[in-house]
Amino acid sequence: MxxxxxxxxxxxxxxxxQRDQDAFGYLYDNYSSTLYSIILNIVPDRDLxxxxxxxxxxxxxxxxxxxxxxxxxxxxWMLNISRNASIDAVRSKGYQKSQQNRExxxxxxxxxxxxxxxxxxxxxxxxxxxxxxxxxxLIVLSYFEGYTQDEISKTLNIPLGTxxxxxxxxxxxxxxxxx
Amino acid sequence: MDLQAYIQSxxxxxxxxxxxxxxxxxxxxxxxxxxxxxxxxxxEFAIALEKEAFENSLTPPGFIxxxxxxxxxxxxxxxxxxxxxxxxxxxxxxxxxxQYQGKSSTNWKILAAASVILFFVSAAAxxxxxxxxxxxxxxxxxxxxxxxxxxxxxQVIQAKVNNYQLATAMxxxxxxxxxQMTDPSLKxxxxxxxxxxxxxxxVYLLTNKLPLPGPNxxxxxxxxxxxxxxxxxxxxPTCTSLCKxxxxxxxxxxxxxxxxxxxxxxxxxxxxxxxxxx
Numbered sequence: 001m002x003x004x005x006x007x008x009x010x011x012x013x014x015x016x017x018q019r020d021q022d023a024f025g026y027l028y029d030n031y032s033s034t035l036y037s038i039i040l041n042i043v044p045d046r047d048l049x050x051x052x053x054x055x056x057x058x059x060x061x062x063x064x065x066x067x068x069x070x071x072x073x074x075x076x077w078m079l080n081i082s083r084n085a086s087i088d089a090v091r092s093k094g095y096q097k098s099q100q101n102r103e104x105x106x107x108x109x110x111x112x113x114x115x116x117x118x119x120x121x122x123x124x125x126x127x128x129x130x131x132x133x134x135x136x137x138l139i140v141l142s143y144f145e146g147y148t149q150d151e152i153s154k155t156l157n158i159p160l161g162t163x164x165x166x167x168x169x170x171x172x173x174x175x176x177x178x179x
Numbered sequence: 180m181d182l183q184a185y186i187q188s189x190x191x192x193x194x195x196x197x198x199x200x201x202x203x204x205x206x207x208x209x210x211x212x213x214x215x216x217x218x219x220x221x222x223e224f225a226i227a228l229e230k231e232a233f234e235n236s237l238t239p240p241g242f243i244x245x246x247x248x249x250x251x252x253x254x255x256x257x258x259x260x261x262x263x264x265x266x267x268x269x270x271x272x273x274x275x276x277x278q279y280q281g282k283s284s285t286n287w288k289i290l291a292a293a294s295v296i297l298f299f300v301s302a303a304a305x306x307x308x309x310x311x312x313x314x315x316x317x318x319x320x321x322x323x324x325x326x327x328x329x330x331x332x333x334q335v336i337q338a339k340v341n342n343y344q345l346a347t348a349m350x351x352x353x354x355x356x357x358x359q360m361t362d363p364s365l366k367x368x369x370x371x372x373x374x375x376x377x378x379x380x381x382v383y384l385l386t387n388k389l390p391l392p393g394p395n396x397x398x399x400x401x402x403x404x405x406x407x408x409x410x411x412x413x414x415x416p417t418c419t420s421l422c423k424x425x426x427x428x429x430x431x432x433x434x435x436x437x438x439x440x441x442x443x444x445x446x447x448x449x450x451x452x453x454x455x456x457x
Contacts, residue, residue, distance in 0.1 A: 025248070034236040053243055054247055076195055143196060168189035171189035173444060174192060
């Protein structure tokens with residue numbers, strides 16, 4: 001950042017809605033690392049994560065008109081865009097296919113130095129890792145992998161009611177860790 | 180309504196994280212209007228989450244910002260300058276349409292010819308690229324196979340190196356007794372070596388030379404404790420270097436006999452292949 005200008009969230013949003021180039025640069029400089037970490041939490045492949053980050057900022061730029069700051073913080077809004085874009089990327093056919101190819105050569109990757117980062121210690125995974133196992137699995141499946149509660153119930157073979165209760169408890173635990 | 184209980188039920192967090200189900204979202208958004216305290220709880224969690232997310236972040240590669248700036252440049256504020264040009268271009272077209280009307284059928288033919296040519300060029304390019312893609316794909320698969328093969332042989336070599344390291348460490352260890360075992364009748368030059376670690380009683384066997392056992396036969400190692408042969412384990416035919424055998428507490432000698440597959444309780448001393456005294 002060359003400029004020492006700082007904006008409040010409201011100013012920033014206003015300028016972005018007016019398509020101000022400096023404001024966009026400022027937004028990128030201030031939020032890209034944090035959003036990138038969340039993306040890496042979901043998309044471990046670094047090249048794909050780079051693409052998703054780019055895609056996320058294009059979306060933010062294009063959808064800023066629809067952002068309403070009375071309905072939530074800017075970061076929360078951008079976080080949700082990042083999460084959704086990441087889950088979509090991981091679920092895309094191309095990525096699934098590349099993962100299958102990778103499995104065949106898994107040994108190779110383990111011996112030859114991993115091309116992936118350890119993303120457990122960055123972004124929100126770091127907090128989620130502090131949860132008890134039964135809570136952690138629910139957050140990982142729902143938040144990072146985008147499964148619905150119904151799908152989780154079927155995957156883990158746990159009644160839907162139990163999934164809902166545990167999920168609520170997991171979220172309460174999560175809040176206590178963050179506070 | 181018990182607002183505190185509602186706020187603490189986890190619904191606030193699930194709303195902020197985007198995990199709430201549609202019906203929950205509708206409900207909470209209606210309640211926010213009625214009870215500002217819910218909005219406060221939402222903001223509080225959102226801010227806490229934001230702080231946490233900022234603490235453990237990783238900077239993306241620098242080229243992404245440049246790419247974004249380039250990609251979005253057309254839609255920045257300064258694109259106002261482009262608009263007058265567009266208007267000028269349009270009005271120019273309007274002025275000139277009269278002149279071009281007479282030639283419009285010629286234009287059609289030229290356009291059609293151009294598009295046919297373009298089509299063929301594109302088809303040829305597609306064909307060329309498809310071939311190129313196939314070749315590259317085949318090469319890629321071949322490379323992948325080659326890498327897997329290299330990987331496999333690398334693993335074999337690593338296993339061997341590990342064994343050699345183990346053997347070297349044993350030879351250097353003063354607690355280890357090395358017992359050379361040879362054919363007692365001295366007719367054959369069969370030989371095996373036992374490495375016996377007296378400190379932890381572990382026994383390893385290195386087969387220097389032994390004839391291949393017949394079908395349904397297997398070599399068995401014996402330790403002589405107080406002149407009584409004690410089973411020290413069967414030789415695994417798949418073990419080609421240093422093989423871990425059974426632990427032996429105290430022994431004066433080791434011997435290997437050929438037994439029926441699966442081993443015996445007592446050694447068949449008529450089939451004694453090698454013997455070594457400590």
